[in-house]
Amino acid sequence: xxxxxxxxxxxxxxxxxxxxxxxxxxxxxxxxxxxxxxxxxxxxxxxxxxxxxxxxxxxxxxxxxxxxxxxxxxxxxxxxxxxxxxxxxxxxxxxxxxxxxxxxxxxxxxxxxxxxxxxxxxxxxxxxxxxxxxxxxxxxxxxxxxxxxxxxxxxxxxxxxxxxxxxxxxxxxxx
Numbered sequence: 001x002x003x004x005x006x007x008x009x010x011x012x013x014x015x016x017x018x019x020x021x022x023x024x025x026x027x028x029x030x031x032x033x034x035x036x037x038x039x040x041x042x043x044x045x046x047x048x049x050x051x052x053x054x055x056x057x058x059x060x061x062x063x064x065x066x067x068x069x070x071x072x073x074x075x076x077x078x079x080x081x082x083x084x085x086x087x088x089x090x091x092x093x094x095x096x097x098x099x100x101x102x103x104x105x106x107x108x109x110x111x112x113x114x115x116x117x118x119x120x121x122x123x124x125x126x127x128x129x130x131x132x133x134x135x136x137x138x139x140x141x142x143x144x145x146x147x148x149x150x151x152x153x154x155x156x157x158x159x160x161x162x163x164x165x166x167x168x169x170x171x172x173x174x175x
Contacts, residue, residue, distance in 0.1 A: 058139035059120060065147060073148030076141045080123075080133055081149075089152040101129055106149055107156050119146045 025031050025039035034041060048056065063069055078087065086093040089106035096102045104111060121127075123142045124134035137145070160171055 055139045059142070062116065063140070063143050063147075069144050069147050070151055072141065073144035073146070073151075076137065076145050077148045080137060081145065084130070089149065103128075103130065106153055112153050116146055119149060 027040040029039045030037050031039035081089075082093055083095045084093045084100070084103050085091055085106065086096075091103045091105040093103075106112075120142050122130065123137055123145060124132055126132035160168055163171070
């Protein structure tokens with residue numbers, strides 16, 4: 001019965017007060033243990049936050065264009081983008097019709113010439129009055145939305161004569 005208490009007493013006696021009171025520095029305090037004597041140290045070079053690594057990997061490579069990618073892009077576009085940009089991308093969505101500022105049309109020459117990275121960054125971080133959707137739209141879906149935006153932009157610049165027979169006939173039948 002005495003052995004466990006004796007062992008506990010020896011263990012507690014071996015503890016030093018310095019182990020109980022560890023130094024605690026605020027970010028801008030001086031910290032003599034570091035080479036530059038600052039508590040707030042920059043992260044090691046090439047370090048990436050745990051939750052950012054998979055997203056960066058997806059955003060690094062453009063997926064191949066496919067009907068499935070465009071279908072997913074249209075679905076995500078209709079959910080996140082069309083309230084302001086409209087289903088056609090001209091910037092006359094339902095929110096604009098109710099008095100909010102009009103976003104730019106995707107058919108403006110500036111946006112037609114914009115690099116893909118611009119759209120990916122705007123979707124994630126926002127731009128102007130638009131807030132970011134980075135926490136709502138997955139990285140793969142940003143590529144899908146971008147593919148759909150590029151398809152919308154291309155649709156306005158193709159001559160009707162260059163369309164296949166079936167879509168051309170549907171367009172020509174519209175009064």
